Amino acid sequence: MLTIAVDAMGGDHAPACVIDGALEALRESGNRFEIILIGQSEKVEPLLGKHDTAGLNLKFMHAPETVTMDDVPATAVKTKQNSSLVKGLQLCKAKEAEAFVSAGNTGAQMAASLFILGRIPGVLRPTIYAYLPRLQEGLTNMVDVGANMDCKPEHLVQFAEMLSIYQRYGAGIENPQVGLLNIGEEEGKGSDTLKQTHPLLKAAHAAGKINFIGNIEGHDILKGKATVVVCDGLVGNTILKFGESIPEFLGVLFKQALEKNVASGSLDQNAAAAATAMFKGMFEPFDVEKFGGVPFLGVDGISIVGHGRSSSRAIKNMIYMAEHMVERKVNEHIAEVLADK
């Protein structure tokens, strides 16, 4: 049976929300895997005690230390050896767990994952991707979204290869479409790095490693033109955060418009309530908690990272994501493709 280590202390609403998510995953899946919850016993056990966990494949492991959002990523792994983060990843390294899940400090998790698990052979730089809203079937994933600055062309090519493999094997997308995010469609456009990346992506396409559709522009992202949007971490992080801020911005605009329309009598109370419900429902494509979190691509093991504000539903879906990554052998496929240079 698959064992998944879960960081009970990671996230804005931890440990309560992590416990809820873990128990829900076990119940909903019919105890399909085993979960080891890791955290400070004085915080986790009282909350666990309130639940009926009889018959669930649940273990608890005490970790006296906690990595916080303020910890410096590069040093947390060395200074907090007894944290849930480090202990969870060590379980993976020792093959006592197949995957690790956390909604804590992303930078620290990335650093610790690299330090403890290492890279898949052939990987230049592990990376992290994100989900963007999409109207059509399929997924729109963007890579890199902040783990890597000053990327070289060969880094961007590997990001495209790794994310294509994830989409193909992990998400069942038959022929992922790779777009290079640029300022224009023509091959000669963009920064020096992008100009050098374009022919390398064409070569990877010719070699059958990816399906490269060419340059795409900012307005092509929401149109779903590519399933794999490739960019430097600076661009990706900025677009991701800009995109995440849209629902709140529009919420303010909606509230103002609603008040104006109610005051003027254009909408009665019933219609206003219906319009409000409709407006909230509209943002379903912006709901990325349905994916839970994302794996660090290129790390030699499975380390799933979630948003700090993850709900129990997000935690549950991160656990499913971990299961997915193991069963579909995504890392094995990455190793195979990247070894073949």
Place this chain on the structure above:
Amino acid sequence: MLTIAVDAMGGDHAPACVIDGALEALRESGNRFEIILIGQSEKVEPLLGKHDTAGLNLKFMHAPETVTMDDVPATAVKTKQNSSLVKGLQLCKAKEAEAFVSAGNTGAQMAASLFILGRIPGVLRPTIYAYLPRLQEGLTNMVDVGANMDCKPEHLVQFAEMLSIYQRYGAGIENPQVGLLNIGEEEGKGSDTLKQTHPLLKAAHAAGKINFIGNIEGHDILKGKATVVVCDGLVGNTILKFGESIPEFLGVLFKQALEKNVASGSLDQNAAAAATAMFKGMFEPFDVEKFGGVPFLGVDGISIVGHGRSSSRAIKNMIYMAEHMVERKVNEHIAEVLADK
């Protein structure tokens, strides 16, 4: 009296729309300035003949050639000497006009402006900015949005300085707030270029040239945290185009939600019509035609560029922008600040 040269052939709806905008600017302003419309006489004159232009400060100048969207920017200025673009900028160079306005090929206008008008002394690279939606008073402008790739720290600093001067003198913003678009708030974050730019912006702040508020992130843009958002042209162009695509994307979501709510009976026909009107009104902050267009900052003259899809209202507002730039002596202020190194 101020003379503004207007490219009658620039834009998706030219020349009809440009003529309408120019005439409206003269009428609305009470003939406050003179306009020289430049374009192909066989296309412009029949349309002009349909209007009553008696008493308006309007001249027409024939230009047999036209720069199209397909023309290569760098060569258009050399191969199409008799185009409205080149003739308009030459009028400015010869001091027969104080400003030039076009909604044509942006790259060609940038190249021709630089070639014909040159740079303001001290300017390393002229730049182009854009407007982003904002809820509060003031403006959110982003610079650079695609004219400059691979920017060096000193380029970014000059962009911040020039846009701050525009906002202060051209737009009446007392104390423009400069934010460096980055992946985190801390000074040490980001790409090598951004790490080097941060202390230079602090120094410019200390020297009283700008009001630097530090790093900002993608989610701070719509919050209006900065009035001047500084970034490389690759990041700015991508954010700008991504932002421009939001209304259409949400329009599809709204239409789907409306159909569902009407079908289920949650909204009757009247409420649906009111909700639709309300939704359309919500996007007022995304309407950048109220600004018309933007000047190339750093060019030694006034060359205003508009979106290809500019309406007559946008053209009219570009003409006002041109008037503004002359009267408020924005370029003189830029020359003063950049000379003072």
